[in-house]
Amino acid sequence: MLINLSDVFRTRDKIEVVEIACEMTEFQNGVQTYRIVSKELSPFTFTNVEIDKAKINGEIDFIFQALCDRCAEEIPVNIKVNVERFVLSPRITTEDDQMESPFMDGYQIDMEALIFHEILENWPMKILCKEDCKGVCPVCGQNLNVRECGCDRFIPDPRMMAIADILERNKEV
Ligand SMILES: [Zn+2]
Ligand SMILES: [Zn+2]
Structure with a gap:
């Protein structure tokens, strides 16, 4: 128009x-x-x-x-x-x-x-169904707002892994 x-x-x-x-x-x-x-x-x-x-x-x-x-x-x-x-x-x-x-x-x-x-x-920067939306499980895809699936979602921090490796090696010496 x-x-x-x-x-x-x-x-x-x-x-x-x-x-x-x-x-x-x-x-x-x-x-x-x-x-x-x-x-x-x-x-x-x-x-x-x-x-x-x-x-x-x-x-x-x-x-x-x-x-x-x-x-x-x-x-x-x-x-x-x-x-x-x-x-x-x-x-x-x-x-x-x-x-x-x-x-x-x-x-x-x-x-x-x-x-x-x-x-x-x-337009909003982020679109969320609610402020504290839990998202979906990266392992099984379950909507975590609906229920907890019980998957092991622990993803180790690579920096922590490096430290763990050093500690492990020192133990061996
Ligand atoms: Zn949501
Ligand atoms: Zn899951």
């Missing part, structure tokens, strides 16, 4: 409120693809701050289907963002401004690109 901001850029105190249609069904963050389970978008407001400068306001509330990073359990990820951004008209934009607002195309704003950008910036 493209919205032309020419009027907002050029008219002092101009405010435009637009209902947003978003066709996105999934989100790709470059690593994985997440299906969108639900999406809510408030109408967006485009306000003239000064000539050639506009403010964008709106709210996005998305739920994605994701997997826990540790145990691979399917969990919803909620991204809720209160959008507030300033954009400049192409009459005064520099290359840096363009980098910062990749969703601007001349006088037009690509709303899907903006929404993508907001989600990407707010």
